[in-house]
Amino acid sequence: MNIEYMGLRLVELPLRSPFRTHQGVIKQRPLIIVEVADRLGIKGYGEVTAFAEPFYTSETIQTAWHIISDCIVPTIDFQEISHPFDFPELLSGIQGHPMAKAGVEGALWDLYGKQTGQSLSGMIGGRKKHVKAGAVISLNDTEAEGVKALEEKGYERYKLKVDKGKELEMIERVKQVSPDLPLMIDANGAYTEKDIEHILALDECGLTMIEQPFQAGDFFLHQQLQNRMKTPVCLDESVMNFHDAMQAIQLGSCQIINVKISRVGGLTAAIKIHDYCAHENVPVWCGGMIESGISKAHNLALASLPNFSIPGDLSGSDRYFEKDLVTPGIRLENGEIEVPSLPGIGIEVDISYLERVTKKAKTFRL
Ligand code: OSB
Ligand code: MG
Numbered sequence: 001m002n003i004e005y006m007g008l009r010l011v012e013l014p015l016r017s018p019f020r021t022h023q024g025v026i027k028q029r030p031l032i033i034v035e036v037a038d039r040l041g042i043k044g045y046g047e048v049t050a051f052a053e054p055f056y057t058s059e060t061i062q063t064a065w066h067i068i069s070d071c072i073v074p075t076i077d078f079q080e081i082s083h084p085f086d087f088p089e090l091l092s093g094i095q096g097h098p099m100a101k102a103g104v105e106g107a108l109w110d111l112y113g114k115q116t117g118q119s120l121s122g123m124i125g126g127r128k129k130h131v132k133a134g135a136v137i138s139l140n141d142t143e144a145e146g147v148k149a150l151e152e153k154g155y156e157r158y159k160l161k162v163d164k165g166k167e168l169e170m171i172e173r174v175k176q177v178s179p180d181l182p183l184m185i186d187a188n189g190a191y192t193e194k195d196i197e198h199i200l201a202l203d204e205c206g207l208t209m210i211e212q213p214f215q216a217g218d219f220f221l222h223q224q225l226q227n228r229m230k231t232p233v234c235l236d237e238s239v240m241n242f243h244d245a246m247q248a249i250q251l252g253s254c255q256i257i258n259v260k261i262s263r264v265g266g267l268t269a270a271i272k273i274h275d276y277c278a279h280e281n282v283p284v285w286c287g288g289m290i291e292s293g294i295s296k297a298h299n300l301a302l303a304s305l306p307n308f309s310i311p312g313d314l315s316g317s318d319r320y321f322e323k324d325l326v327t328p329g330i331r332l333e334n335g336e337i338e339v340p341s342l343p344g345i346g347i348e349v350d351i352s353y354l355e356r357v358t359k360k361a362k363t364f365r366l
Helices: 061-075 086-090 098-116 120-124 143-153 167-177 193-204 219-228 242-251 267-279 293-303 351-356
Strands: 003-021 024-038 043-048 130-132 134-137 157-161 183-186 233-235 256-259 284-286 336-338 358-365
Touching (some): 003 061, 003 098, 061 098, 061 358, 086 098, 098 120, 098 267, 120 293, 143 167, 167 183, 167 193, 219 233, 219 242, 242 267, 284 293
Parallel strands (some): 134 157, 233 256, 256 284
Antiparallel strands (some): 003 024, 024 043, 130 336
């Protein structure tokens, strides 16, 4: 791919309103934007979506900065890469840190698409031209008002973050304003084995699924719950790689998987999980990370694959940000978002805004 250069930028995007879950509040969104360039000066962009604090997975934006700068750049020979699929194989000596790896791989995919004149969706075999949009309602939004406003924008699926003990009230409040909306809850591991009866009481609510009830790593407990519950269990934090997806499905720990490019270590791994789930008749959907339009564009390409048959956490730029890092921003039309068809991620990065929100930058000759 004739890669010559990598640039890292730590940016901070202000959120329109604080995003609160049972694990804490996010007001500013730090992200790392990865830029790679080839000999001709063609550029590709990726994004590291780790959070400032390790509440979701163990990585942080600072550990990712360190891993890319001090481990990936010095030890990987970028001249050996002739296709983005080559990159994950070169990483076998670096354990863990999927989000750091995914950010770099994402930039390679965008660059490869631009070098060869292909859209990211086209390169990976995506078929859908539009994908359905889904919204997440944080604990800061009042459910009724939050859902009404989002319904007017056309979102097709709604996800409530769990506040343990208040689930029934929250679900009831949404149903009062919008009785027929597809609704699910995301516990982010808020429950323990003592809560099984409490969770089973939600089985009559008609939820489309319950996401990550228990902590990551506990395939057994999720299996026990799914055996007793008709509402599908969906796993998020539990699935950090292909092997986790395989074990979860073979053990019957879930009926649905949330695939995030960042959490599983890159687009190559995300596609492999998609393909395996398709083979096993397990539907998947694309998760979100409160990310910029750069990462959203990667998500749209992934979600254009056929087994992404459930609306994901795919929202417009205006859901979280006043202004996005891409122009024009990502928009909903009739509850759907267009999958970009131009080369690479197919969306223009707003370089002057990117420069304005940069807190720290570093460049490397590769
Ligand atoms: O579990 O998907 C999650 C936000 C922060 C940490 C974890 C999660 C989330 C979301 C937001 O649900 C998804 C989005 O709309 O980007
Ligand atoms: Mg989740």
